[in-house]
Amino acid sequence: MTPPEAPSAPLLADTVYRVLRRHIEARHLPEGLLLGEANIAKALSVSRTPARAALQRLADEGLLVPHAGRGLLVRHDDPAPQPLRMDLHEAGLSLVAADEDHLDSSTTADRLYPDIERAIASCMAFGRFWVNQTALASHFGISRTVAHDLLTRLEKVGVVSRDRNARWYVEPLTPAKAQEHYTLRALLEPEALLLAWPHMDKARIEASWQRLVAAIQAPAALDAAGFDQIERDLHVDLIHLCPNAQMVKVIQESQMPLIATHYTIERYSDSAQIGQSMLQHLSVLTPLMEQNPQRAAEALRYHLQQAAEVTIPRIANLPVLRPDQYPNYLLPER
Structure with a gap:
């Protein structure tokens, strides 16, 4: 069982949330615009899990309201806005350079995470292993920063740990x-x-x-x-x-x-x-x-x-x- 998106989603979901919240608060997205996992995932080139997490957070804050069908509606002043179906970019969604850089980096880590989790988790029952961050970056052709991000995600779910010298290791599953x-x-x-x-x-x-x-x-x-x-x-x-x-x-x-x-x-x-x-x-x-x-x-x-x-x-x-x-x-x- 690989939960590829669950560990990585929070970081990516934060970016998706910030992008959408900024557009809603600035009223760059029209009232009633229908937002769903699918159209957000397509517009931002992310998976549905971070899109879902970001939508839930915005709904909890009252910036989106449920639609009788599927999805959520952007809310500004009208407590029950009429649904408006539009391409998100045509509706006003645009990304600044910082958004694109973070989404690209997060998406790369998000894409690689399942394979890395799979490879490392499959060794947990076989004893203790050390993880070489430089070799990990080289193996997948990524920067050490992205490799560090991936290892940090793995640490959050207990797949890897760090010793006092900040060396990464896989704790054996006894x-x-x-x-x-x-x-x-x-x-x-x-x-x-x-x-x-x-x-x-x-x-x-x-x-x-x-x-x-x-x-x-x-x-x-x-x-x-x-x-x-x-x-x-x-x-x-x-x-x-x-x-x-x-x-x-x-x-x-x-x-x-x-x-x-x-x-x-x-x-x-x-x-x-x-x-x-x-x-x-x-x-x-x-x-x-x-x-x-x-x-x-x-x-x-x-x-x-x-x-x-x-x-x-x-x-x-x-x-x-x-x-x-x-x-x-x-x-x-x-």
Whole structure:
């Protein structure tokens, strides 16, 4: 499970928020202009996650009001403005050089983050690694500043840490630490699911359910990206709708073992465990389709308990990685 946008989104979302707020406060965007994730993402060349976060922040501040359809409307004086559908640049959106530089830099980091998180997280269960920032920058053809930004994002979600000499390292995922994380998740994720239920979109649940059923019916066609999306559908896109931000933060940090573990599974092509995991996901999503969140929460707790029982013994018996199995910007501690 890779949550590619969640860790990186806050920095990029801040820029998107500042750009939109500046235009709204200066009345450069007309009243009633319809803003949505899609048209903002297209106009600013960002993903939908930072666009969504920025929209929510502006709505919370009263600068945008809900539209009866989808999206939000720019509000100046009219408490219920009429919707105006226009291309955002034609409506008045323009970027200064500083905006473009920050968006370009953030977008580069945003684009690379999933691959880097994937590569590093897949090594967590195999021991302690040092991260060479210069080698990371060289590997991806980016500046040390962007490399530092990426490592800082990884630090926020617990994938990497820094020692007293400011050297980056990957802390090993031990069986004991994995047990702690799974215990937290089994306690918090079902409760977060119940809190998130009123905020769930029926279409999103149905799309996740259909994607999962298709994968179960045709397992041979399921690739790493497809399995990654199935994990994200439940454990990120739905669970993270929980309005309790502190709960979501703790859950997100404790989901890191799942990332490491599933990439470990991916290395050894454990199709039986993947199939079992998908069936357990189905036992969560089906009650949500039937509007029974309590049964879904119970199924989610069982799923996490089973994942812990399978995963933790596996972590204790992993082989040493060969040099060709980890990127050149990682150095295993001897």
